[in-house]
Amino acid sequence: MKLSGESKxxxxxxxxxxxxxxxxxxFMSQPEKTLSRSDLLPSDTYTKGNKNASSYLVEFSDFxxxxxxxxxxxxxxIITKYKDKLLFGYRHFPLYNTHPFAEKAALAAEAAGRQGxxxxxxxxxxxxxxxxxxxxxxxxxxxxxLDKEKFDKxxxxxxxxxxxxxxxxxxxxxxxxxxPTFFLNGKKLNISSFDDLENSVKAEINK
Numbered sequence: 684m685k686l687s688g689e690s691k692x693x694x695x696x697x698x699x700x701x702x703x704x705x706x707x708x709x710f711m712s713q714p715e716k717t718l719s720r721s722d723l724l725p726s727d728t729y730t731k732g733n734k735n736a737s738s739y740l741v742e743f744s745d746f747x748x749x750x751x752x753x754x755x756x757x758x759x760x761i762i763t764k765y766k767d768k769l770l771f772g773y774r775h776f777p778l779y780n781t782h783p784f785a786e787k788a789a790l791a792a793e794a795a796g797r798q799g800x801x802x803x804x805x806x807x808x809x810x811x812x813x814x815x816x817x818x819x820x821x822x823x824x825x826x827x828x829l830d831k832e833k834f835d836k837x838x839x840x841x842x843x844x845x846x847x848x849x850x851x852x853x854x855x856x857x858x859x860x861x862x863p864t865f866f867l868n869g870k871k872l873n874i875s876s877f878d879d880l881e882n883s884v885k886a887e888i889n890k
Contacts (some may be wrong), residue, residue: 717869718857724772725853727846729801731762732770738868738887740769743776743854745862746788746808747815754863755809757877761884768888773805775850776862784815787838789847791820794837798829 723741724730742758744751762771777785788808795804807823824834837843854864858871865872865880868887874880 718866719869722853722857723774723866723869724770725849728772728774729796729805730770730772731802732766733768734770736768736770738765738769738884739772740884741772741774741866743774743850743859743862743864743866745775745777745782745785746792746805747782747785747812748778748862749812750861751863752809752812754877754880757880761881765884765888769884774854775847776854776859776864777847777851778862784817784820786844786847787817787820788815790838790843791823793843793846794834794840795823795827795829797837798833800827800829803827 720739724739728741740761742751758771762769775789777789779786792801792804792808795801804823804827807826808820811819811823821835821838824831857866865874867883872880872883874883
């Protein structure tokens, strides 16, 4: 049977579509890659919990992100509840285009970390998230009784900005496109509710 030009074109499109769908099905059916602990928890990552725990939860977060602020109490509760069985790591992923103070807040946390108060600044920043300004962020140093001169110097240290940029680059390479994004024991979590996060952690710990 001789096919017309239109028929050949239609069949060609149909075969191409089938090939694309088959490729997508194959790709989706592949097991999700498990990332190494060192990929997700570089040595300079600030952590909480048991450093020797076999289970670890990593959050890519933005101090100005409302969703991160909403998840924070849940994350705090999980860290407390499973403190002996879980290691939690915080990594920066400031959304530059939508949150103008996110990078400054991340730098403030890192600068406070040089004085042993990363987590205290973490608390301060999330508590004051809804009224962020340069002044509010910088005031954290006074509230936490940091060495103000050192803090002012450190927050402008390019090395701290480099660290934040490395976190962002790592997040981009791992498929992070929103905050918060969580990785549990090397696998990215798909979370649609608060319960999903705790249930995932509980299931891993109880394996």
